[in-house]
Amino acid sequence: MKRVYSVLIIIAALVSGSVSAATIKASVNGMVCAFCAQGIEKKLRANSATQDVYVSLENKVVAIALKPGQAMTDDTVKQVITDAGYAVTEIKHSEETLEAIRQAMKKK
Amino acid sequence: MNTKSLRWIAATAFLLPAIFAHAAPMGFEGSWMAMGDVSENWREAWANYALTPRDAVGAGYVFMRSDDKTKERKLAEINYTRLLHRWNLPDAQANVWLFGSVGRMSGNDFSGSKAAYAPGVQFDYETTRVYLAATSRLYRAEGIKHDFNSVRAGFSFYKAEYDETQPWFVVEARRMQGLSDKLEITPMLRLINKNYFVEAGVNNSRQLRFNLMYIF
Numbered sequence: 001m002k003r004v005y006s007v008l009i010i011i012a013a014l015v016s017g018s019v020s021a022a023t024i025k026a027s028v029n030g031m032v033c034a035f036c037a038q039g040i041e042k043k044l045r046a047n048s049a050t051q052d053v054y055v056s057l058e059n060k061v062v063a064i065a066l067k068p069g070q071a072m073t074d075d076t077v078k079q080v081i082t083d084a085g086y087a088v089t090e091i092k093h094s095e096e097t098l099e100a101i102r103q104a105m106k107k108k
Numbered sequence: 109m110n111t112k113s114l115r116w117i118a119a120t121a122f123l124l125p126a127i128f129a130h131a132a133p134m135g136f137e138g139s140w141m142a143m144g145d146v147s148e149n150w151r152e153a154w155a156n157y158a159l160t161p162r163d164a165v166g167a168g169y170v171f172m173r174s175d176d177k178t179k180e181r182k183l184a185e186i187n188y189t190r191l192l193h194r195w196n197l198p199d200a201q202a203n204v205w206l207f208g209s210v211g212r213m214s215g216n217d218f219s220g221s222k223a224a225y226a227p228g229v230q231f232d233y234e235t236t237r238v239y240l241a242a243t244s245r246l247y248r249a250e251g252i253k254h255d256f257n258s259v260r261a262g263f264s265f266y267k268a269e270y271d272e273t274q275p276w277f278v279v280e281a282r283r284m285q286g287l288s289d290k291l292e293i294t295p296m297l298r299l300i301n302k303n304y305f306v307e308a309g310v311n312n313s314r315q316l317r318f319n320l321m322y323i324f
Contacts, residue, residue, distance in 0.1 A: 030196025032236045034270045034302040038323060039136025041270075041302070055270040057236060060198065083161045084136045087196035 023098055024064045026077055027090040031057050039084035047072065047080070052098050056105045065098035133205060133230070134164035134189045135323040141166075142324070147317040149173040149288070154187065162191040168209070172247075172254065174287045175313070181254065181287065183224055183247065185211030205230040213249045224249035228256075237264050239278060247284075258282035262298065273301045278309075 031037045037055060040062055044053045049070035054063040062081060066072060078088045094101070135141040135158050142155040154168025165188050172181040187209035195202040206229055213224035228245030239262040247254040262278030276298035283291050294317050296309030305321040 028196075029198050030194070030201040032199070032201050032234050033132075033300060034268070034272075034274065035300050035305045035321070035323075036132050036201075037270065038302045039139065042139075043136065057270050058267060085132075085161055085191075085194060085196075 022066060023094045023096055023101060024066070024072060024077055025092045025094055025101065026062045026064075026081060026088050028060055028062050028081055029087040029089055031055070031060055031062075031086055033057075037084070037086070040081055040086065043080045043084055044077075047076070054098050054102050054105075059105045059108060061101075061105065063098055063101045132191075132203065132232075133207070134158050134191070137161045140324040142320075142322050144320045145317070146319075147294075147311065148313075148315040149175065149177070150284075154185075156187065156189060164189040170247075172284060172287055175290050179287060180216045181213060181247075181252075182215070183211055183213045183226070185209040185224070185226065187226075200233065200235045202233040203231070205232075207245060213247075213252065215252075218251075222249040222252065224252070236267050236274075239263070239276065253285065254287055255285040256282065268300075270302055273299055275299055278307065 028040075031040075034057065037057070041053045041055055044050050044062070044064055049066050049072045050064055051067045052065040055061075064072065064077065074091045077091055081088050133141075133143070134156055137158050137160055139158050140155060141158070141164070143153070145152045149172065151171040152168065154166055156164040156166025158164045165186070167186050168184075170181075170183040170185070172183075173179065187207060190206040192204040192206050207227065209226045211224050212221040214221040224247065226245050226247045228243065230241060230243040232239070232241035234240070239260065241260040243256075243258045245256045247256060258280055260278055260280045262276050264274050264276045266274075268274035277295070278298045279293065279295045281291055281293050290313070292311050292313070294309045294311040296307045296317065296319075298305070298307045303322075307317075307319040309317050311317055
């Protein structure tokens with residue numbers, strides 16, 4: 001029975017397009033200026049599922065830490081960043097913490 | 109947005125004299141942007157609100173004066189800014205902007221005020237190390253034709269991350285037809301932070317210049 005529940009949860013996540021990973025990492029084109037990119041951070045922080053946001057101009061990455069039990073669809077991430085004026089090239093989901101991503105980016 | 113914020117925006121727009129041809133001339137959707145450009149013969153201030161990711165409306169005030177300080181123009185305008193096209197590249201961004209404004213222009217060599225309009229276009233290209241921009245605006249009213257053109261080029265001293273302040277060296281050359289036959293050249297130090305954008309410099313007439321942009 002547990003196996004059936006697990007399968008149902010996975011299917012539901014796939015169908016809805018949302019994944020409750022701890023962190024979402026988006027690769028973004030066009031982010032060259034902190035002043036101009038602030039809209040990405042502000043719009044993402046305004047989402048109720050967001051716990052924290054990290055932006056790296058050097059690595060062209062926007063990472064979003066989600067609140068426990070919260071999810072954010074890829075479409076939402078893409079829409080927010082597109083509306084802020086930038087182009088999303090890739091979205092990855094990770095169990096890494098935002099701090100771990102931040103540290104890894106700094107070492108690059 | 110509370111009343112205190114709105115008062116601050118209004119104060120910024122009208123007390124900080126200032127320009128326009130710098131970086132993105134509008135913020136993100138739902139944001140207010142206030143801008144100012146102050147120098148001895150050119151003072152411009154305006155604020156706009158981004159209705160969509162590509163459209164903003166606002167109001168502004170421009171004071172222009174000839175090099176010999178004998179002729180003055182004052183323009184109060186409502187303006188519209190349109191991001192016509194943006195190229196988001198892996199290591200760069202380029203934009204084409206359209207501007208349009210209508211308002212009233214007054215001057216010290218004619219009485220009353222005249223209906224005025226000022227269409228314009230800007231192209232800019234920016235990486236984390238290089239900045240290039242060209243702007244053209246046509247300030248027009250009955251019997252008045254002040255065409256404004258500027259080009260800017262600059263470089264950052266080093267790459268900076270999103271949470272760091274990045275210093276730039278930028279040079280602008282600009283000319284205002286009918287008011288100044290002199291090409292004004294201003295080398296400036298620019299500081300970009302995720303919260304503010306400021307520039308300060310001294311032009312080739314040894315006049316101070318200061319620019320500010322802020323998004324609410």
